[in-house]
Amino acid sequence: MFDALHCFLTVVDTGNLSRAAKTLQLAVSSVSRRIDWLEEEVGARLFVRSSRLVLLTDAGERFLPRARHLVAELAEAKAAVTAVDPEPRGVLTVTAPRAFGRRHIAPAVGEFLHRYPLMELELQLNDDVVDLSAQRVDVAIRLAPLPDSDLLATYLAPRRRIACASPTYLARRGTPATPLDLLDHNCMSYVSRSALACWWSFDGVNRNKPLPVSGSLRSDDVDFMLDAAIGGAGVAHLPSWLASEALVAGQLVPLFGPASQGEERVTDGIHAVRLPGRSHPVKAQLFIAYLRDHVGTPPYWERALAAHEHVAA
Template identity: 35%
Template sequence: MDRLEAMSIFVAAAETGSFSSASRKLRTPLPTVSRKVAELEAHLNARLLVRSTRKLTLTDAGVAYLAACKQILEQVGEAESAAAGEYSTPRGELVVTAPVVFGRLHVLPVINEFLAAFPEIAVRLVLADRNLHLLDEHIDVALRIGNLPDSSMVATQVGTVSRVICASPHFLAEHGEPVTPADLARLACVNFDSLPSGPVWNFAATAAPQQAVSIRPRLSVNTAEAAIDAAIAGVGVTNVLSYQVARAVDEGKLKLLLRDYEPEPVPVSVMHAGQGRLPLKTRSFIDFALPRLRAALAGQNDKPRVKATARSKQKHATSSR
């Protein structure tokens, strides 16, 4: 029995909660997953998992063994990286994750330049509008949008983005331009379903507390791109992030509204796990990406932006786009 392979399969099964999920994650046949875990339990002469029709549950022995497996597999990974030269020469596969639109607009161009400069590194870019767990998903670097609670994650802020209100000039000529957030109640709106507040848009002003306005969705969509396209087509006013709409505004297809009532900008951060010595491929990408992302975000907001900070201990963002 290959114990390292069995440990890896056991960890995947424990973390995903089922053999079928572990099978999909590892791209390993389901019977193999079940057999390897059974062999491991027989080798240890201990039950690690309690199997039910709904999910797997760790036994007390399984909880302790899971922690030990994670530590052993991490040490083996670091030893292999060192032997392969990842700590002396930038090489190997680098996994980067980012929100879908931000990744396509700002991260992918940086990666394209990076690949040209570092021919021995291959990059896998995972675009997802949810926060992937860096350790569980084997992610080297993550781009996060939002405030980051403290944790063992290491994050470096590269800029900020704002939530903005916009509409097409044609729509505004026909229906009038809102002067205050309350004016949105009389206008057709395009709502982005991923907003935590739903059909309630939040605003702030220098001399007033935060305002919440219930809008009248003429159209609800589940992606920012669809909301922007609908707004350009004159369906209504929409609420998106500044970087998502920057090109349409520059081209005159959309006009920014209610600038004095925009909420405070939110930070954009580059994150990594920060555990142990950082492989050179990861350090090289971070050093390469930081100045380019800062430059890309520098023109995103007209309002004063939060100064980018040095490295700080932070956690996954509670919101991503």
């Protein structure tokens, strides 16, 4: 299978069977037989062939990204089992959003580095979405929905937002009974290139579209919004991974039901992603597996909220 996939990709990259055969140091007939075998295996024609060139069929176009993914994964697997050094070593570069990195990655790296003493970790905190194909990054933590791509994604946790406000604000302005009541409240807005279009969305409300809330405070920093909400500046719609400590401490009050099972939309989760074919796949996999265990299922911030609500009840 690996040889056939590699042959398929070489034909795509070179444009015809003759050049692919020269690149692979095979006879043209051997290349043709491997393509025939692969087409029979997948049950579809992948190429329209002529004497001078080959063109991908619609099925071939759909199969191409998956073939690249499979070849990269097989290469990584081979490298992993044939590595002569059993102890992972060297630099691993990780990027993450600033607030999430400070709260949930920084506390975890000490034990990771103790477990793998020959490794070094370079953590880049950046709220922009980093292009892993253009920069030397091994692992990226993504909080937004993942587009279709060649990235390998590992699910870490659900991504859930909680509408909340401080006791001071609620005493002054009253407590909204439903999400629609937020239209009469001072609601904070998150303004950023990575801002989610569904930031103020609630399941079953306004056809699941964002509510047209308004307010006197906007920021591109979620930590600032958290502190401002605690200070009574208005209603915030914060990620549970960010607001959980303040909710447990009573500095913020969840609106519309318990914080661990509110009415907010549960969107695509938090993922660790990597690009197949990078030079450090084993180290990246070790870090991702460690981080997944550290976060737990359900994630520890959700467990803290559930325990707090149980005690309060």
